[in-house]
Amino acid sequence: xxxxxxxxxxxxxxxxxxxxxxxxxxxxxxxxxxxxxxxxxxxxxxxxxxxxxxxxxxxxxxxxxxxxxxxxxxxxxxxxxxxxxxxxxxxxxxxxxxxxxxxxxxxxxxxxxxxxxxxxxxxxxxxxxxxxxxxxxxxxxxxxxxxxxxxxxxxxxxxxxxxxxxxxxxxxxxxxxxxxxxxxxxxxxxxxxxxxxxxxxxxxxxxxxxx
Numbered sequence: 001x002x003x004x005x006x007x008x009x010x011x012x013x014x015x016x017x018x019x020x021x022x023x024x025x026x027x028x029x030x031x032x033x034x035x036x037x038x039x040x041x042x043x044x045x046x047x048x049x050x051x052x053x054x055x056x057x058x059x060x061x062x063x064x065x066x067x068x069x070x071x072x073x074x075x076x077x078x079x080x081x082x083x084x085x086x087x088x089x090x091x092x093x094x095x096x097x098x099x100x101x102x103x104x105x106x107x108x109x110x111x112x113x114x115x116x117x118x119x120x121x122x123x124x125x126x127x128x129x130x131x132x133x134x135x136x137x138x139x140x141x142x143x144x145x146x147x148x149x150x151x152x153x154x155x156x157x158x159x160x161x162x163x164x165x166x167x168x169x170x171x172x173x174x175x176x177x178x179x180x181x182x183x184x185x186x187x188x189x190x191x192x193x194x195x196x197x198x199x200x201x202x203x204x205x206x207x208x209x210x211x
Contacts, residue, residue, distance in 0.1 A: 018042050025052045043067055048075050073097050094121045116141040124149040135159030142169050165197040173205035185209040
């Protein structure tokens with residue numbers, strides 16, 4: 001278990017080599033390591049704890065093995081230099097605030113399905129170019145503020161298995177952006193879609209239902 005250094009942070013370390021015996025990165029373990037640029041997570045790690053790499057503002061590269069099945073809340077929040085990340089195949093839940101304020105994040109690659117996206121998971125990820133939600137008949141839940149301010153996404157498609165979209169989940173989008181919903185508007189009555197899920201007012205994102 002990698003213990004926390006968050007009480008003081010670190011402003012000099014640029015790279016960290018973790019032992020192969022490590023199985024969990026605990027709460028705020030590398031929080032405020034503002035010069036940390038890259039890190040490789042060992043093969044036996046299963047959990048990356050809350051705020052583990054929060055405020056690692058210089059972090060550009062992180063390699064996460066498929067042994068990891070949990071990315072806890074705020075794990076990479078405010079990693080403003082992180083440009084891409086590959087999610088392990090057993091991560092099906094993007095936790096609350098996981099990538100909040102990752103303003104340089106362009107791509108999030110994953111080979112499996114994502115069933116739930118937590119509150120503010122991609123809040124203000126303005127460089128994000130897209131995010132794929134696979135339709136494999138698993139219920140999909142998108143929480144409030146999940147993609148708030150993701151102005152770099154040209155279009156996104158939500159599968160018919162989407163059950164819930166929280167308040168402001170797609171707020172602060174522009175008319176040049178499009179959300180495709182793979183269900184007819186008449187099916188909304190069977191889903192829990194907040195009245196402000198796509199923002200407040202009439203000048204926001206373009207929403208297109210399936211005919």
